Amino acid sequence: MEISGLLNKRTGIIISGSVILILLLFLLLRGPVLRIYVAHKTKEAEARYSLVVSYDKLKMSGLAGIKITGLRIWPSNGDTLFSADYIRMEMNPLKLLFLTPDLRRLDADNIKINFVKIDSLSNFDFLFKTGNKPVSASRGSQTVVGRFNYARNTNNLLSLVLGALPANANISRLNIGYRNEPYSLSIDVPELKVQDDAFNTVITSVDDGLITVLSAEGILDDSERKITARLFARDGAKVSVPFLDFKWGAEVQFDTLAFELSASSRKSDKITLTGKAMAKGISVFHERISPVNVILEKGEFDYKINIGRNYLELDSSSTAIINNFSFSPYLRTEKNMEWKIVASVNKNDFEADELFSSLPKGLFYNLEGIRTEGRLNYHFYLNLDFSRIDSLKLESSLVPEKFRIISSGKTDLRKMNSDFEYSACENGYPVRSFIVGPVNSNFRTLDRISPYLQMAVLQSEDGGFFYHDGFLMESLREALAEDIKERKFRRGGSTISMQLVKNVFLSRNKTLARKFEEVMIVWLIETNRLSSKERMFEVYMNIIEWGPMVYGANEAARFYFDKDVKDININEAIFLASIIPSPKRSLNSFTADFQLKPGMEGYYKLLAQRLRIKGLISEQEEAGIKPEVKLAGEAKRQIQSREK
Template structure:
């Protein structure tokens, strides 16, 4: 300390002169700036225009720019006009606080930004638009080639957009009366922003969004931190409308979607090796979704959330393992990958922690799983699913799925449907196209009911061999069968084969509607799992009910009606050939007439089916060699069904090819 004091005393005169000189330089520079600031401002404006026009194929026009006070600039009549495209943006006035340093460098960096009376008009018609140039790189003097191949690396594009947006966020923003109009191939979205205020990183806004069919007024609250690429916003309706309906979902997907509150955020981004990884969260309260392919009625998720980690690259997209989905109280960990080149590869994994059974049942959204509304249980669930397919090698498709329950899992209270009803006589209603076709009792009070022991074994074996060979040993599901059905459906690019077991077909008929919705299939699987794993009904009774309620023809339900309709017999009198015929029509019973030619003989498909099924019954020891050898390919429809046969042209070769594709996949196990 004494050395510094001595130095200062000895050199104080020189030091004071130096400090004074430095202060004089600053003062002179400041005076020079004051005298020339308008010229510097014009230079900065010209530099900004030049920079925009060098970077983008567009013209930036600024009517006037002048200082209002020491560091506040007023800019008027701003327009952005893409080359050979309609005007993209028009702003009447911008009042901004600028950085002195940026002006000296020929830039205009705003600290405070107050904009009034602005309009952004974006359009896209076919492949022509007036905005995509903003996220496409362009070298100085380069023109845009509309025929150039679009980049496939959406990670690079999105990273450029995010960085451009965050780098240009001022410390404070006040938008007043901003209108955004977007026209996309004949559709119009009009957004009016009466006010949006960003101050100290906090966002407050009110907006009205109008489409052809609806108008939403909503509020936005959020935070933004440009230095850390952080953005979070919450959208919610006003006191009158409350719910916000998502536009164009009906027109594009035939669905409706609305929510009370929606929150979205970006919490981090990393761009490395031409791949962008974004982390964030989203949540929705009071989410209501309606689509005929999902469920019969509105699906309501009171509280749903997702933590996501997304990676986008060149022909590559991934939902990383760190992602999490929460539906009310149930939590799942999804993971997905999608590669588009050289061939498409799709991978999906879902895992869950131990979920208390009551939490899972309480979390199932109303409208999706009505069977389980109000169910009470003990124990926990844990789910795992793994799917992967390389479209260049579809036969190598991988699929496995498993729902595990703790040893103490048990249902203590059923919901609106008692899953034990199969154990006693019950009323069964048949629906077709939402209309009631038949209602009958399944049990001894129905004269058409056939007990299990009165059904011939060769009929039972034929149906099980064709539909579900492992019915007596599996717990409701056959992953191999489902995997093979997926492979066939992917190859055909159509749903031509199902992977349903007898248990699943029984549940579909006895407990659920016949509508083919995604959620009905999931509900069906959960009901099957509970019945099979809790052994609510034994296999013999399940198969007995199945044979007594399935459809066998036009308004023909149950094996006794079928035996009489086709052969004027009781079920116990059916021959092996007649049993094989009945087994062959189970998938499409109303099409039995197409099985016969003009002379009453069986066509190629049923003949092939007879040979295939009887051969596999022989391999399993279900019939003797002599029975297999004596199987005839002639069936006499001696019942009423014979009078409905309509001769059709023989398309044997076509039917045989279809047969080879649709042959029961379980038979490959023998």
């Protein structure tokens, strides 16, 4: 027993002595070891990204502190990207012993981060350089591995953000700049203090001469994996978001932005983000969104986002609030060999005025101020697999219950029921105005328009016009699938109702606002029967463009055939229907000797078949229909002038 006790005592002494020796060696050699470690990492960065890293002094400060002065980083062929006069980092001594840095405190002075772009070259191109790890895929299992691991990448990004600032820090004179002549952006932070994970600071941005001052405050809690932040103007004015106007021609302003984010730990390649985002006084302008500023008084978003190895999912328990209207969206995007997107929104039995009183100003100009009563039920579903685009599923329905319009907004949606002035526009500007009604000598009621022309237009543009409620979801689905395959906007899937609303009520600016408002106005007119189908079709036939500065069916009959529209024959009717999608190119359908080009034959056969099915013509008449018309009037004279 005595021998055993002596051995245990001796072992304890040896272990204790070894630990003390290691600590002494660490204290004595930590400076050289640090410099060797930093030199190794610097060489790696220089070799991988063609960077140059230099500093005046690098040394240990205290037991586990690191002090750097005169630090500079720049690409070998570019301007300085990062510089700092002074940086002191206080590390966790135990983790530093094993070369796994854990930052406890940061003090820094005069940090400058400058992004410079000259022509196509920049000093930050290396940031977009991909790593050396390959991306492999298995077609049989439809899986993707490598860097496309969204849970891992999200976890790494969160760790980077949460670890960027320690629990305590004091950073003075921080400047972030971007220069791409003649544009320049400068963001100044005179002092950033972090105490027990909480930070607050004042930020001044100079965006191409526009000065904005705002306050920022929040918490970066690494241990709880939680981020909160709030941005707001100090002087009560709106905050302008920099860079967006220069890069995308967009202007975004706000009164207050705030968000909270909590992240779960990553388990089995899954991470969950929960939190809330809030915005007040948002103003957005972009010419592709709306010709005027879009105003959102308030918006909130309570979210739960599940992120896996190859997918991102917005849980259906999430709630979005736009002004006074709330809904719960679901969205899942999954990446195998191709993307797959599933989205849905279901909101049942809600007050109609919740929706209409919450429409953002600037998106629905004609409906601003509208008041409604009754209840609504909305359903939306999208399922898009990019490996099988034709299998796309699209559903959308807004079902009313005892719904009615109490008062119109800025525009009376019943204006088509009587005579009104119509303005034709080109490139967003009015080029001609005329009255739609009997006072106009070219106006024709339906009973004075050739039935051949009426049916040809219906079968060409919207065969179900008199039977649907303004929309044909299958046509919209097919158009969306084709646009996705072509990667450009080719088909719109518009019904006659949608074309009519676009022409009568909306500007010709191709914006998101116009499309949103078009859909809403069509729904209001069709659901409430504000105008009869017959009157809508009559207005349509009297205002649509049928050639260069040619509007309405009777003008078209005079322009091409020098006759009244009631006398149009079946061949002429099919031709007139064919040019509605591209009226300005109508004369290109003719040869120099005034004959229709051979390419029209297929269209004539298709329309003739549809007219026969509708009972308008017999099989014998169908067989005799050919792309042959006798051109006359102004159209013939213009072709003659073109050929001279």
